[in-house]
Amino acid sequence: MCKPAAEIEFWQRKEGSCLHRLDPRVKVVALIGFVALVTTLTSLFSLFLGISFLIFLISIARLDTRKVIKRLSWTVAVSGPLVVLLSLVTPGTPWYKLQVGPLVFTFTLEGVRLAVVLLLRLLNALLALCLLTGTTSFSELMLAFRRLYVPSLVVVLVEFTIRYAAVFVQELRRMFLARRARGFRVGRSLLDRATFLTLSQLVGALLLRSLTRSERIYFAMLARGFNGSPVRPEVYPVARLNKEDLLWGGLILAWALILHLLEMGVWEWNKL
Amino acid sequence: MHIPDGFLDAKTWLGATALSGAALYYALKKTQERWEDRQLPALGTMAAFIFAAQMVNFPVGGGTSGHLLGAALATFFLGPWGANVVLTTVLIIQALLFADGGITALGANVLNMAVIGPWVAQGVYSLVGYRNLGGTFLAAWLSIVAAALACSLELAFSGIVPLRLVVPAMLGWHSLIGIGEGLITCGVVIFLKRIGMVPFETLSLEVQKR
Amino acid sequence: MEQVIVVDDLHFKYPDGTWALRGLSFTVTRGKKVALMGHNGAGKSTLLWHLNGLFLPQQGEVRIEGRLITSSTEKWVRTRVGLVFQDPDDQVFSATVKEDVAFGPRNLGLPPGEVEKRVRSALAAVGMLGYQNHPPQSLSYGQKKRIAIAGVLAMEPEIILLDEPLAFLDPAAQENLCLLLEELHRQGKSLLVATHDVDFAASWAEEVLILKEGKLLAHGDPELLLNEDMVREAGLRLPIVAQIFRGLLPEGFTLPRDVQGARRILQAFLK
Numbered sequence: 001m002c003k004p005a006a007e008i009e010f011w012q013r014k015e016g017s018c019l020h021r022l023d024p025r026v027k028v029v030a031l032i033g034f035v036a037l038v039t040t041l042t043s044l045f046s047l048f049l050g051i052s053f054l055i056f057l058i059s060i061a062r063l064d065t066r067k068v069i070k071r072l073s074w075t076v077a078v079s080g081p082l083v084v085l086l087s088l089v090t091p092g093t094p095w096y097k098l099q100v101g102p103l104v105f106t107f108t109l110e111g112v113r114l115a116v117v118l119l120l121r122l123l124n125a126l127l128a129l130c131l132l133t134g135t136t137s138f139s140e141l142m143l144a145f146r147r148l149y150v151p152s153l154v155v156v157l158v159e160f161t162i163r164y165a166a167v168f169v170q171e172l173r174r175m176f177l178a179r180r181a182r183g184f185r186v187g188r189s190l191l192d193r194a195t196f197l198t199l200s201q202l203v204g205a206l207l208l209r210s211l212t213r214s215e216r217i218y219f220a221m222l223a224r225g226f227n228g229s230p231v232r233p234e235v236y237p238v239a240r241l242n243k244e245d246l247l248w249g250g251l252i253l254a255w256a257l258i259l260h261l262l263e264m265g266v267w268e269w270n271k272l
Numbered sequence: 273m274h275i276p277d278g279f280l281d282a283k284t285w286l287g288a289t290a291l292s293g294a295a296l297y298y299a300l301k302k303t304q305e306r307w308e309d310r311q312l313p314a315l316g317t318m319a320a321f322i323f324a325a326q327m328v329n330f331p332v333g334g335g336t337s338g339h340l341l342g343a344a345l346a347t348f349f350l351g352p353w354g355a356n357v358v359l360t361t362v363l364i365i366q367a368l369l370f371a372d373g374g375i376t377a378l379g380a381n382v383l384n385m386a387v388i389g390p391w392v393a394q395g396v397y398s399l400v401g402y403r404n405l406g407g408t409f410l411a412a413w414l415s416i417v418a419a420a421l422a423c424s425l426e427l428a429f430s431g432i433v434p435l436r437l438v439v440p441a442m443l444g445w446h447s448l449i450g451i452g453e454g455l456i457t458c459g460v461v462i463f464l465k466r467i468g469m470v471p472f473e474t475l476s477l478e479v480q481k482r
Numbered sequence: 483m484e485q486v487i488v489v490d491d492l493h494f495k496y497p498d499g500t501w502a503l504r505g506l507s508f509t510v511t512r513g514k515k516v517a518l519m520g521h522n523g524a525g526k527s528t529l530l531w532h533l534n535g536l537f538l539p540q541q542g543e544v545r546i547e548g549r550l551i552t553s554s555t556e557k558w559v560r561t562r563v564g565l566v567f568q569d570p571d572d573q574v575f576s577a578t579v580k581e582d583v584a585f586g587p588r589n590l591g592l593p594p595g596e597v598e599k600r601v602r603s604a605l606a607a608v609g610m611l612g613y614q615n616h617p618p619q620s621l622s623y624g625q626k627k628r629i630a631i632a633g634v635l636a637m638e639p640e641i642i643l644l645d646e647p648l649a650f651l652d653p654a655a656q657e658n659l660c661l662l663l664e665e666l667h668r669q670g671k672s673l674l675v676a677t678h679d680v681d682f683a684a685s686w687a688e689e690v691l692i693l694k695e696g697k698l699l700a701h702g703d704p705e706l707l708l709n710e711d712m713v714r715e716a717g718l719r720l721p722i723v724a725q726i727f728r729g730l731l732p733e734g735f736t737l738p739r740d741v742q743g744a745r746r747i748l749q750a751f752l753k
Contacts, residue, residue, distance in 0.1 A: 013418025036376050039278035079276050089437050114432070124372055133369070139367075139578060139615070151300055153311060157361040159577035160316035161323055165365075166619045167571055169325035175382020181336045189333035190451050196330065203325050203340070207349075207460060208467070214317035216572040218310055219536050223565045223631060225589030226571075227557065228309035313575075 019061040019135045019248065021242055024144035026249040031132045037256035038128075039121045044113075046259040047120035053255050054127035072126050083118050087111035102271040106159070138162075172206050273341075273423055273446070274366065274381055277374030281430040288426060289379025295387045296360055302353035315354060319361040322346055326362065326396040330452040338449035343389030343419070344412035344457050348402065352394040359386035384422045405458055412457035413450035420446035484512040486547055486641055486672050487533060493541035494528060500561065502528040505542070510674060510689075512640075515667055517683035517704070518676040520693035521717030526676040527568070528711040530643045531694070533674070535559035546641070561590060564639035568646045572627035579605070579621075579629055580614035586637040604636035605629075608662060624655035629643070641672040648679055680707055684721040685740030692716045708737045 019027075038050040057069065092110030099105075133141070145155050179198055187195035280288075307314050322342040329337045346355035360382050366372040373381045393411040400407030424442040428435040487510035494503040502525050510516055518526050526557055529541030531537045544551045546559050567573045576582035583604055587597040605611045608628040618626055627647070634642065647663075648656050663686070668671060677683055683690060684707045691707065692699040694716055700706050707713060708724050720728065724737040725746040729738065731747070738744040 004446065011368055032375055035277055035374075036282075039374075039376055040282045052546055071371060075276070086433060089433060091434065117431070118278055122276050125277030125376075126371055129368075129371055130373065130402075138617075142577070151296075153300055153303075154296075154357070154361065154364070156312060157316050157319055157357065160312060160575065161319040161361055161365060163575060163577060163619055164317060164571075165323045165615065166322035168320045169327060172324050172327070186329070186331060188331050188335075190331070190455070191333075192331065196455045196459060199328060199330055200456050201463055203328060203345075203456055204414070204460040204463030207321055207345075208326060208464065210317045210321035211349075213572065214313045216567070216569070217317065218313040219531070219575040221313065221575070221585075222536055222569050223534050223560060223567070224586040224637065225557065225560050226309070226585075227589060316575075 007227065017061045017135070018244065019057065019131070021094050021244070022135070022248055023116040023239060023245045024140040025147055026241065026245040027132055027136055028144045028148060030252040031128045033253050034256045035125045035128045035235065037253075037260060038124045039120070041259060042117060044116060044120065046263045047117065047124060049259055049262075050124045050256070051120065051127060054131060056136075057077055057131055057252075058127065061131060061135050063130065067098045068130045068134070070121065070157045072132055074266070075122070075126055079122060080119075083122075086118065090114050094261040098215070168206060171209060172202065175202050175205060273385065274363075275377040275421060275423060275426065277376050279374070279430065279432055280377055280380055280426055284426050284430045285376050285380055288383045289376075292360075292379045292382040292387055295356060296382070299353040299360075303357050304449075306351070306354070314359075315358055317347060318350060318354070319358045322358055323362045323365065328346070328456070330456065332416075332448050333464045334453060340386060340456055341389060341416060341419070341449040341453060343385060343415045344393040344408070344453065345460060347397065347411070347415075348408070348457070348461065352390040352463055355390035355393075356386050359390065380426050384419040384426075387421050390436030392418040400418040405461070409454040409458050412454040413461050416446050416450035416453050417443060429482040484534075484547070485509045486512045487674070488548075489532075489542070490544075491542035492529075492544060494532065494537060494538050494539060502696055503532070504696050506696075507542075508691060508698060508701050510608040510641075510672060512672050513670050514672055514688050515663070515686060515687045516672075516674045516691060518674055518680060518689035518691045518693065519680070519683055519707075519716065519718060520699075521678065523695075524717070525696040526693060527645055530565060530645055530674070530676055533641075533643055534563050534565040536565075543644065559678075561637065562639055563641045563643060564634035564637055566631050566634050566642070566644045566647060568649065570623070570630040573630040573633060574618045574626055574703060577617060578614070579616050579618060581593070582618065582629060583633045583636050586633055590637060600636040600638070601632075604632040605636055607665070608632045609658065624651050627651065627659075629656075635666075639671075641674070642666060644673070644675045646677055647675060648677065648682060678718065680713070680718050681721050681723075681740075683707060684724075685742075692718075704739055705736075708739055719725040732736075 011051070038047070041047050058065075060107035087107050088105055088111060090108055092108040094106045095105050095109040095112060096107040097104055098107065129208075136144070144158055146152060179202070184194075184198055188197075190196075303311055303315060322345075325340050325342050325345070328340045330340070343355060343359060346358050350358060363373060363378065363381050363386060367375055367378050367381070370385065372430050393415040396407055396414055398410035400410070402408075422444045424433075424438040425435075427433050428438050432438075489509070490507050492503050492506040493499050496527050506525075506529065507689055518529065520526050528537065532545070532551075535551050538551065538553060538556070546562055549555055549558070550734060551559050574582050576585060580601055583601045584597050587600045592600070601614070602611065605614065609692070610625065610628050610632060613625070613629075615620070618629060621629065628751075631644075631647075636743075644663075647659055651659065663673060663675075675683075675687070684704050689702070689706050690704050690706050691701050692712070699716055700712060707718070707721060710720060710728075720737070721739055723741060724739060727737055727744065727747065735747065738747055
């Protein structure tokens with residue numbers, strides 16, 4: 001019933017490398033900036049350079065490679081088929097014909113190239129995300145978002161949702177298993193009435209529990225003196241950015257910019 | 273329907289981000305008015321609920337399955353602004369922690385699933401009311417299809433897929449998913465009605481209009 | 483002796499029309515250990531919510547330390563009366579333990595240094611000092627319960643209400659909780675525990691309040707729980723140790739209400 005949930009595991013403050021110690025704001029801005037810049041690249045060469053740089057950073061950060069690969073493989077498995085589909089669908093010069101029974105699939109050159117470009121962009125984005133979440137604890141990330149002017153209600157809601165997501169998912173699972181224990185099996189199509197009836201009951205029951213719980217949580221907040229002022233976390237002293245932060249942040253962004261210039265330069269060469 | 277990073281070109285994802293940013297800005301104002309100090313427990317539990325509910329897998333046919341989005345359901349109970357905030361929260365978590373949807377594409381995903389989805393559903397509710405089961409089904413179905421349409425337009429504008437191919441493909445597939453969404457949304461509403469939760473608003477912690 | 487809680491003819495009806503409390507009247511003396519008992523649905527939780535000012539009485543009044551609970555005093559009430567909810571997941575909502583325990587003191591308007599101090603001492607009191615940066619969802623049920631209690635202790639209330647604190651805890655955790663209650667009692671806090679654990683109430687409480695269907699059935703010392711007719715009417719039972727000795731004791735011997743009492747009787751007979 002449920003898709004495999006990736007582990008949310010970065011609670012503890014992570015120690016381990018110079019990248020872990022960087023100011024989380026710098027990491028957020030630099031890595032998201034990197035992704036923004038690199039995912040608009042179009043040349044295979046520069047995309048490869050992007051990936052190599054990230055792998056280099058990951059090795060410096062001494063991240064667990066198995067976990068990184070696991071993350072990558074899940075997303076690639078989901079996006080992979082789409083990418084393959086695109087290489088079939090893009091118009092252009094035919095490159096490879098695949099015969100499956102009575103059907104003939106024609107991969108175009110442009111299509112394959114596009115698929116590879118998209119895949120490489122995706123890998124860049126995933127590796128950057130792994131780097132960010134692997135070197136920054138969840139609370140640091142949330143604090144960075146607050147300091148970066150993300151509306152505080154949104155940040156608080158994210159924290160709250162994560163706090164209760166596991167609770168609700170477990171309730172849902174338990175209810176699902178209880179039905180399974182009485183013989184329920186998910187049907188095969190939209191036409192299976194029993195399936196949809198049961199799934200609706202599950203979701204409905206969960207909704208009811210959520211709504212009643214929200215009331216009790218509100219009252220529990222009142223019971224501890226909540227008077228309407230926004231829920232704020234501890235006020236951390238605003239750390240000043242030091243040389244190390246600016247150095248690494250600058251390096252990451254510079255690399256992405258250089259790749260862009262490289263790409264433009266390559267085009268310039270081609271025009272000549 | 274979560275678009276990954278790299279699939280949209282800069283103009284598209286920047287534009288989408290600007291639009292969803294503006295929508296979120298208004299939504300935050302509106303939810304502050306409606307829930308005041310109860311924003312956190314009311315919207316937070318709904319966000320956790322939607323997050324959990326999105327894990328529900330329903331069969332479509334031929335071995336394929338779909339996932340619940342919950343936009344119409346959230347809009348039913350929270351209105352479009354509340355649904356906007358709740359679904360944005362869920363999408364942020366999915367992008368950040370599960371790599372489900374890209375970071376640069378977050379703006380587009382939010383626009384499709386947290387803005388267009390709820391507002392389309394709200395449009396239907398405004399026309400047919402909340403007690404009309406057919407209307408509820410239509411709201412849910414249309415919210416999925418509209419989001420899928422927006423998604424395909426974004427992909428086409430980015431030059432990834434030709435418009436004439438992506439729109440029928442996305443709409444076709446999501447028309448089926450939309451049926452599942454519609455069935456479950458209606459099922460939930462019926463279930464709650466049957467156990468006596470009418471009017472539904474009594475537990476949504478809204479500030480009573482004075 | 484000061485009456486810290488005075489309830490007078492309290493009535494409360496839920497929006498759907500069900501009467502939860504019907505004409506309750508009782509007082510609680512400062513520093514006492516009180517067990518609030520009754521079958522499920524008797525009104526225990528509803529009563530607790532009134533004592534903390536979460537619900538305002540529709541009829542009758544509640545006074546805390548002499549002050550009437552009204553919409554203007556309810557905020558003050560919550561600084562004097564702490565309520566530990568039955569389900570810790572309802573109470574512990576923050577992203578980290580430290581933040582959650584700090585929630586109460588911050589709402590009191592205390593400066594950050596004082597908040598920090600209270601968080602530490604509250605966590606130390608419940609034995610969870612090393613867990614400050616843990617997210618609550620990674621904790622076990624018993625640990626979450628302790629954090630919920632810490633969150634209330636950090637506000638340093640004089641009166642502490644606990645709704646079914648022992649429920650779902652394993653025996654070791656229950657014992658730890660009893661020790662904590664003992665410590666709070668020693669500090670002079672007034673404790674009111676809603677429970678339907680008869681054995682616990684009989685051995686721990688100095689006073690027992692028995693509710694039935696929103697009405698006060700009885701109020702007195704724990705010997706009430708040895709009265710068979712009473713416990714049956716209340717939907718409860720005799721303490722286990724009392725059940726063992728029922729019908730076996732000669733004239734002049736009272737049923738024991740806890741293990742110690744039972745041992746004393748046996749020792750007297752074994753001589």
